[in-house]
Amino acid sequence: MVASPALQVSGLTRSFGGLPALAGVDLELRPGEVVGLLGPNGSGKTTLINVVSGVYRPTSGKVELLGHDATGRAPERLVRLGLNRTFQTPRPFRPLSVLENVQVALRHGRDARQSPEEILDLCGLGGQGGLPAESLNSSQQKRLDLARALATAPEVLLVDELAAGMRHDELDGAAELLRKLAAAGRALLVVEHLMGFVRQVTDRVVVLNAGTTIFAGSLEEASEDPHVVEVFLGA
């Protein structure tokens, strides 16, 4: 039996000053599934994440989260419903310590009984809880973003370019972590440009171009799809 979708996006549009950044995106994410969201720069990947996570209100369309209508809800409401995200450019609470960053999210998330130290360990930040967040390097700050999102106990996680800027030896660990999160039943939408990482992590991919979905299927099929090839290679 196929599980019902954790996240369902239907006909989602978002315009900025009359210019459509999303022009009718459909997307479905099931528990335990990792879906890659691909597309060239400006295709609407981050806008989609921003709209789904409540940062922007959609111009039209519908977002359903775990059976609830989540269209245009405020970010903190969506967090309580079970959704969270990370940022392309990490946004730690810089004056707080690493541990305090996670504690804030634990306190206001869905399950305050989790151990902040275990979450930091899981994200490769074990033993660094006492450091000021601003002292972390970019890759560590991305993992702190992820740790903070996990601290709210999300069932749907939107991950925006986690691997970008990571060293090669860190990529395997990041991929393993995302697979582990999915194995625990979470639904993940992963925006990424590194194809090796996408191959390692995702079950299937959705390709956006100019705010519309141009492909949905496996990565292998995508690499053979003429429209996708044209968008990426300009052939």
Added chain:
Amino acid sequence: MSSIAQRLRAGAGAVGRRPRRQVVGDVLLVVVPPAGFLVASLVYNNQLLLLTMMVYVALAQGLNVIFGFTGYLPFGYVGFFGAGAYGTALSVHFLHAPIALAILLGGLAGLLVAALLSPLLRLTGAYFAIASLAAAEALYYLISNPQLTAVTNGPYGVNLASVYNSGAAYLAAVVLVGVAMLCVVWVRRSHFGMALRAIRADPLAARLAGVNVVRARTIAWLISATLAGLAGAIYAWAVSVFYPEAVFDLSISVFAIVFALFGGVGTVLGPLLGAVILYGVYNYIGVSQPQDFQLIYGVLIVLIVLFLPNGLLSIRLRRLWRGR
């Protein structure tokens, strides 16, 4: 790793599992300043100066709650002070409330004005600062309006001589300092304060950490205004006769802001040190150099802003973060 850096690590998980030494430190922060003012009144006979200094400690700490922990700078902070002064005066005149109750009603007046003005929190930065200033000015013109003479006595001021008691007012100010310190210690150490600092650092990321940003800011705003209301109430009692322009004087806002900034906003000790040192210096220069004291005081503030933009306590904090 240096011992200071290790101490920082150990103390980082402060909320919920605080080391005994930190608890003792917090108790001292709440108890020592009021005790100090009690002792000071025994060795220094200008009680009105000390009382005004305590009022500024409370104002600087109240401002610290909203500005230091959320980044909102209310230039019209004096509006809550004036509301507290008039809330107390009107409670005495019309409700014949005992002075202790009248002071609490003064605090309530500050809180109610803040609740009415809470939509201002939708604004940010300079817009918020200017809007709060405009609101304080509007309140001043409302209270000093001659058409309201039957209620507020309009521009002719208020007389509280019937309840005047300088010794009791001094003790009330001592308690106020303790309450202000307690509020800031609580905000600094609590989950609530941690959420406020997160909001100040990045409001969107705070919302995605599940923090209800609007509610947290509003609570900080109300706490801050209540402290100012109580300060205004006690000041009104202590001086017993005052005019609207005296309790809605913009320089009260400016002093509270400068004192808090001088010590260091977002800290517990900073605004206390700022108010005590700068108000002390202000009065010392005022007596010793009466012709030049505005000039000297102005230059002093400019130097502080130039060389210590994060306040007096930033010297210590900078060293701690560097692990020296």
